[in-house]
Amino acid sequence: MYVAVKGGERAIDNAHAWLAEERRGDLSVAELSIAQIREQLSLAVNRVMAEGSLFDPDLAALAIKQSRGDLIEAIFLIRAYRTTLPRFGMTRPVETGEMRCDRRISATFKDAPGGQVLGPTFDYTHRLLDFKLAAEGEPVPVPEAEGRAEPTPHITEFLADEDLIQTEPRDDTEPRDITRQPMSYPADRATRAQALTRGDEGFVLSLAYSTQRGYAKNHAFVGELRIGMVDVEMEIPELGFAIDIGEVQLTECETVNQFKGSKTEPPQFTRGYGLVFGQTERKAISMALVDRALRWEELGEDDKGAPAQDEEFVLSHCDNIQATGFLEHIKLPHYVDFQSELELVRKMRREAADAAAAREAAQ
Template sequence: MYVAVKGGERAIDNAHAWLAEERRGDPSVPELSIAQIREQMTLAVNRVMAEGSLYDPDLAALAIKQARGDLIEAIFLIRAYRTTLPRLGNSRPVETTAMACDRRISATFKDLPGGQILGPTFDYTHRLLDFKLAAEGEPPQDAPQRPPEAGDVPHVTGFLNREGLIEEAPADDTPPPDLTREPLELPAERALRLQALARGDEGFVLSMAYSTQRGYGRNHAFVGELRIGAVSVEMDIPELGFAIEIGDITLTECETVNQFTGSKTEPPQFTRGYGLVFGQTERKAISMALVDRALRWEELGEDFTGAPAQDAEFVLSHADNIQATGFLEHIKLPHYVDFQSELELVRKLRREVAERAEAANTSRQEAAE
């Protein structure tokens, strides 16, 4: 017989205490500091900020520590905290042309004005474990040479724009909807889709992007430009009558150059995909640009091939890892009443099947006699 598990507040309190003990680990090992996580696990911190929709490296590091390294749990903590913050105003759109680039590469043009900046990347490393990192201390190293500060760094797609070889980004001053304050509604305009992809789960968006490259969507893409760097955030102050700079944030921006389109009245030209994410998150930004382009099939007059990445409802409804986690993990919570009702139903059905089988067997015996 099925017996329901019994518990209460004491069991929950004990579970919390045990969780805190497991989070701390062996007390003889020095505890991780927030600064250590922030400075040495920057890519994890960047992902938590991006998918948590809150740019604060210290809070992201704290969330990672509290979540024992579970990044989705850390993202959940950041989103929950974000809901408690007041909305003081809106910043101006950031100017990525003025980005102080740490990394800037293009797969379409070799000779960029300002040059290609490889920056800090795993792209050119051998995927071999570096056992020197397991040593107690690392020898001091000379600081790498950072790219010199420069003026505006034009986007590669601007060069194609001059000849009309790529579609122009539509000029639209309409304030976009805020996905952090309003629920997702379908059909979704591109601005809303980009918000959902920017805070969507990196693994899911990566899988959708990969599917388009394997033929499940019209997406033969080149990385026109990938850039990572700091941009200034400005905010209009009504009392002053002008905008002031309130800080800098690090962003990753990707623009893809995709297969061309055209019509009887319009000459062929390349199309665009776009991704913009907090921090150094280039895999996410590239994936976002690929999925963005796949979702634009209708506005570009293309055929819907049935590919998952072309289906906005499918992509946007399943990209959010917090929603997915909540729905997935709720099934481990108590469902005793539901299960008992289904258990009784299965038992009843089994009794009916057994009774019919017994009746049929009795009929065959009587017929044989």
């Protein structure tokens, strides 16, 4: 017998109270502050800002605290808050060539023009638990590290000087805003970039990995990966010129991809591109690989034989908030639907049993 769960509003209030108690945890342990999360869990904060489409480290830290560390729930909170904010206008495209780099590496040129800056990275650490971090006590002073203060040219510009990489002219047309307009297909590259930037890091990573394993006929090098601060400028109509309204941290990746040529394009290198809020290099590299895979048609490549080349598949499923909403709604009451399915299965089983009995009688 199937009985509907009762409780209603009181049960929901009790669930919220229990959630708040679980969020706080053991009262004998000091409560995490927003500043601690912002400063010491910065990579989690960066992911929430990137996939939430809102650059505000304090709000992202608050969302992480409220969600008990569930980053997708935190991203949901940030996106919901974002919809309440007024929009005053659009900023000018940021000039990443003028980025003040904390990290800037290339896998294609050892002596990269402008130099390489390793920056803060796990790349060269041993994957061993550091039990010193578990010790209580005063923090050990760390020497101040400095990145490049001056603008740094893009490495792909040097390939372009030799006409070895596909030229991509600057497009100053206003991009489609997928937070205000529904996605439609085919999508242009700027629209795809928005979707991938907001897309779930794990999903985009898996697609990128699939291209490396041969499911897109694509061999990529990291031409350049850079992380740093860029100025944000906005045109002020009353003034007649742009003013600097702040700065944001970005991660930018350009991949250099082998391309044997097609009926419409000569043999050359081609680019994949990723740009994400904060220090989010795994996401930026993944985005660049998927961006390049999605360009198969414009480059005249044979066919879309891989999942990462299927634009509608990629863009329709990369958003973790949409995916979570659709997945988690099946936890909610579906009593009527299930009862109808239950009666249908019972009816089919009776009919199957009757048919089996009839066949047995006929024998």
